[in-house]
Amino acid sequence: MDLAFLQPLYEGEGPVASVHLDTSRSAHDADKQIELRRRAALRSLAEQGADQATLDVLEQMIGGVAEVPGPQGEALFASAGRLLGAFTLTEPPAADSALLLPVPDPLGLVIDRDHQLPHVVVAVDREGGDVTAYPAAAHEPSMKRTFNGSTLHISRVKAGAEAQASFHRRSVNVWSENTEQTADDVREAAAGVEAAVVLVAGDPKAIGLLREHLTDQPPVGELVYVDGGRSDTSALAGLRASVDAAMREAMTARHRGVLDTLEAELAGGRALQGIPAVKEALAQGRVETLLLAADRSGDPVLHASRRDPQVLGTDPAALGDDPTVFSAPAAPLLLRAAALGGAAFTEILPPARATDGVAALLRY
Incomplete structure (x- = not known):
């Protein structure tokens, strides 16, 4: 992972306050819990000798992102009354911390970023697809596109007359046209974030057609097929769970690859x-x-x-x-x-x- 995003944290000359807090909003009393953590962090920094201007700027900023539901954290860095950086963490830190040191201590932030990969989530069915692209460590997508193609004669029937055969062909054609448009969106989204992983879920028939459209011109990133879909709340919840699991597996595999390289390079x-x-x-x-x-x-x-x-x-x-x-x-x-x-x-x-x-x- 590139560390260039840390460079602004080193622009100060004096002591730097580094704060890592759990700002999850899953509990019913989340606001109260965050307030207690904020007070504890500021009290600890004051005891370590942080100046009032730095405490004031941190007091204004601590609180997380209210629009992001579920588990999250934040990392804040300030010096001499100036905010050097504020970052939302995709997972709460293992433990809250507030340190005043001659330099920033961004290890918690760096590890959180290191666990993230740029990725694209695709959910397809016979009517179209949802394609969402996420840069590494981003809560908000950089691209989100929903395509709902023609739904005329989208359902196939069991009757076997010649007219019904034409009806069947029309259904297959519409499915194919819809997934072709989705395939174009997938390639654009994956290229836009330089995706490491493209996660695909949805209707098995639509997935099969999408795979055909992506074979000749594959998107950037590894294609991974997961459970879930776009049809209702249950399908979306299943998609979120399977995406999270697949991303953890992809992250772990990538780290194992680097560690295998380390072992080989140590020997050499x-x-x-x-x-x-x-x-x-x-x-x-x-x-x-x-x-x-x-x-x-x-x-x-x-x-x-x-x-x-x-x-x-x-x-x-x-x-x-x-x-x-x-x-x-x-x-x-x-x-x-x-x-x-x-x-x-x-x-x-x-x-x-x-x-x-x-x-x-x-x-x-």
Whole structure:
């Protein structure tokens, strides 16, 4: 995953408040729960020494997105009274957190983004189809198109007279025409978001016809067929559940692929693991992909400079007489070095492990 979206978070020079909160609206008292979390976060930041201007801007922003139903979270970053970034999380964080550090701590945000893939959801039946395209980590689609073609003579009948045979052919033709239009929409939507996965559900006959139309000119992304449809509330609920399951499977498979590559590259000397080796590679600009485990409870403190974000040390003396040297836990500093050094990111998913929960694939 590209880390370029983090770069605005590093524009401040002073301490940064990083807040990750559960802002789910599933419960009947969700607003009250969010308010309690907001107060706890602001109180914690005040105790850590956050300035009032920063607390004020966070107080105005905390609350999530009321229009997004169900589970969600948010990540907010502020410094010196200025909001550096506000992000909606697709899943609540494992635990609420509010930290004041010399640099932002966006690990929760990064992991949430890393779990998302750009995808297209397609639901088809004999009348047409719904095609919805989602960029990675987006709650709102970038494209949503519903096509309902001609429904004249759409139902086939059992009678066998010659006139009825013509009626049958007309039904099949309309089904085919409708799914042909849907296929065009699928290709456009998938190209628009550079989809990793295209999930297709609906009437088996319509799916069969859609598959035929997509065979000669496949869309961007892997085609995956799931349960559900577009006909009623029950079908839509089934579609949502099967899409969520398929996306989790696709995400896990993609991560496993990166971790398999890591294992092979470690054996060949083209990857590293452990904080000492990875921080040196970051300083040299050799890291193509930084890999971190989500559990950072054992992280040591490292030293860094505001002048050169890619240089990290276990001893401040290693950074010379630089007056901008500061200290912070390893993960925020490793992420800062990777984001500002043009590296990508992948989570080390359990049960995979690496020394210190840190590894890197190398450019050279």
